[in-house]
Amino acid sequence: MNGSISASRRAVLSAGAAGALSALIARAAEAAAPAAADAKLYPTAAFGAKTEVAALKLLFGKAPKASSKIDLGVPEIAENGAVVPVTMASGLPNVTAMALLSLENPYTLACAYRLAPGTLAHMSSRLKLAKTTKVVAVVESNGALYRTSRMVKVTLGGCG
Amino acid sequence: MANxxxxxxxxxxxVTTVACLVKHPMDSGFVxxxxxxxPPHYIEVIEFTHNGKTVLTGFWGPAVSRNPFFSxxxxxxxxxxTVGIAWVDNKGERAAVSAKIA
Amino acid sequence: MRRWLLLLLALAAPVAAAAAPNPAADRAAFQGWFRHLFPQLPLAKYVDGPYNFSASERAQWQQIMELPPYGFAVDHGKALFDARFPDGAGYASCFPHGGIGIAQDYPQFDPKTGRVVTLPIAINRCRVAHGLPKLKLTTGDLADIDAYMVRTSRGHKIDVVVPDTKPALAAYEAGKEYFYSRRGQLNFSCASCHLQYPGHRVRGDTLAPALGITASFPIYRSKWGNMGTLVRRFIGCNKNIRSAPDKPDSLAYRDLEYFLTAMSNGLPIAGPGARP
Incomplete structure (x- = not known):
């Protein structure tokens, strides 16, 4: 494709360990399967991690720094813990990957994305939150990892 | 169509904005x-393409809500x-769709 | 509390004075009560239910509504609605205007059977008339057909007619009686929550006002993960207050839906809806 692959390859080299998201994507691009999702790409180990540190290590092979340049949009109180709207956006340059983590869920990593060049660092999704929790947004920019977090209160509904 | x-x-x-709603139980295995x-049953990989070229690859865990919305x-x-969307879940089930940009 | 008493008097007064049911006077008092509670809230906004009272909940709802979760149900409902019955007819043949844009006229009172007919019940009647079995009234295919028919009626003003006949007025009165009667171990009436405390919280949930509450049905409830008709919600509400629910096609629920929807005449159909 273009520059994204080489960027990913560099990330793989620096990450070293197998299972890094960057490595998986590099393979995706090389396989060039048109419009078909490839199950082999799935970072199974990262999705089985029970802490933020372990999940990020498995996914990116590195640890994040705090950043004020990530907008994490979550409700203060979730209307329904099963469907919590979450938006994340970042003004950081050259964003190649993003991820959302929920620290109190049984498995910490909720979702991760690999962005092609030209794809904006702005996405919106819905997560299940098992209980009141810190939600963490992680952004990979110019090969470095950044994070921000916010609390979401999950309460019980009264209307059955 | 089943899915x-x-x-x-x-x-x-x-700028092209893509929003999608995917019919899937996204069972976590904890309910x-x-x-x-x-048993757990959730989408693992979802691929977004523009004119056949990948623009975004998503990796989802069971914490993504049922009938997921994503934009x-x-x-x-x-x-x-043409915008294409294709997913595969942990049971190997698949679905794909393509749509024209309006 | 004094306001509450005033409303009770207002609702009771015409009945006591004239000793005859007067839906128009009831509606004026009913809508007047909510205007009194929330003077700033335009009448048409009541169809947004709980989302009038919390900016955060409204924002979450608006995000959900970007691509509403009932989309699949509406598409599926349309496919079912458009399909032919074995005898060659279809749902369209059972309704005025081919069933499009008519949800605001339901429930109706059927003088032949002396019963209230809600839109879901009318859909089942259509099936029976064409030799098909009835569908479940609470969820599933029927709720999806309902969702499609309601979607084609969005924005139409609710226009429930209570004919000035003894049986129709009796059904209306029975629905009103149900709405205001306390029941269950918690000793709540529908009015206890949805008339007395709209906008207040019950644990994590915000109570919707009774006015306009029917306009968004059927709803996709995130908790359910699929569609449900108004009757499904009635059953849920009854269970919440530890009261034995009535049968989905019971006269009690038909009459309640009749009264409750008639109170919202003039408000726009907003369904299908999405709720937590």
């Missing part, structure tokens, strides 16, 4: 029904271009 995907792709000011755990945006894309 429909609703897609809305619109372009404005050189009981009649005393028995419902994102990419630079470029013209009216009439």
């Amino acid at each position: 429909p995907i609703l897609v809305r792709a619109q372009t404005a000011h050189g 009981k029904k009649a005393g028995k755990l419902i 994102f945006a990419f630079k470029g894309g013209k009216k009439g271009d």
